[in-house]
Amino acid sequence: MIHILIADDDPHIRELVTYHLQFEGYTIFQATDGEEASILLAEHPIHLAIVDVMMPNKDGFQLCKEIRDDYDIPVILLTAKDQLVDKEKGFAVGTDDYVTKPFEPKELLFRMKALLRRYHMVNAEKIKLHDTIIDRSSYEVDCNGQLLMLPMKEFELLSQLASYPDRTFTREELIQLIWGADFTGDDRTVDVHIKRLRDRFAERTNDFSIKTVRGVGYKLEVAKK
Known part of the structure; x- marks a missing residue:
């Protein structure tokens, strides 16, 4: 927040x-x-x-x-x-x-x-979510000691959500922030990338979760430990 x-x-x-x-x-x-x-x-x-x-x-x-x-x-x-x-x-x-x-x-x-x-x-080159560290400078994610190299758009999407925990982003906002104003696709692109991120981290960590805000968009929640 x-x-x-x-x-x-x-x-x-x-x-x-x-x-x-x-x-x-x-x-x-x-x-x-x-x-x-x-x-x-x-x-x-x-x-x-x-x-x-x-x-x-x-x-x-x-x-x-x-x-x-x-x-x-x-x-x-x-x-x-x-x-x-x-x-x-x-x-x-x-x-x-x-x-x-x-x-x-x-x-x-x-x-x-x-x-x-x-x-x-x-300033926030490294975003720490418990044992998950998102390194903006190297475009790497350290998840419980395991180094992950995500596709660029997935990394940018994860970084954007993780920079503002608990804040809901609409699909339109995420399109603007990650894909840019010239993007010609539709907002289902966001849904596809969110699903990929969830699948990647589901078995690896419970440090955070990406929640769907029905009718609006998505937000990242950091686990309380």
């Missing part, structure tokens, strides 16, 4: 963003100021932070710098100001993106997904 921190002293903004992100399946942690956000960052695994610039106790610039110094997660700064000097300061302290209020929740969501995808591709 992807954990998102929302740090904003405006309760309406927090509730608006929380509503839309929870609908997408994200787990949300809310902070009313920078100090509370720092505590949440220390206590919980956070994958992305949405930070308001103007907050009491510790402002967004200070919090962003702290995140950049101590954590390896993407940051989106929110501000009511649309001034070049604020954006310059935001990028100087390490923000990855900048959204000006008022904003469309869907735009924020698109920017979040792009950052999460970029961070996973750049």
Whole structure:
């Protein structure tokens, strides 16, 4: 499950963003100021932070710098100001993106997904699912000490699902992410590749399972051990 921190002293903004992100399946942690956000960052695994610039106790610039110094997660700064000097300061302290209020929740969501995808591709070279390790750099899967070389599309599909455990992907999303916008086949291609992955790992491990979400798509669940 992807954990998102929302740090904003405006309760309406927090509730608006929380509503839309929870609908997408994200787990949300809310902070009313920078100090509370720092505590949440220390206590919980956070994958992305949405930070308001103007907050009491510790402002967004200070919090962003702290995140950049101590954590390896993407940051989106929110501000009511649309001034070049604020954006310059935001990028100087390490923000990855900048959204000006008022904003469309869907735009924020698109920017979040792009950052999460970029961070996973750049930073998470190895995805560990108990005794199963997916190595993005070598395109190998180590399953209980046995090295597997999967066909490329199967590997990319497994990596995509494993990067976001418990998140449901529609077939259309998986087509876009794995096969690309120019793909001319139909979404049954996803079903075929999912079946192949299930068959490959069914007898090898119970570290994870790929679940069908009826009428929607697929998600990967990590076994609780």
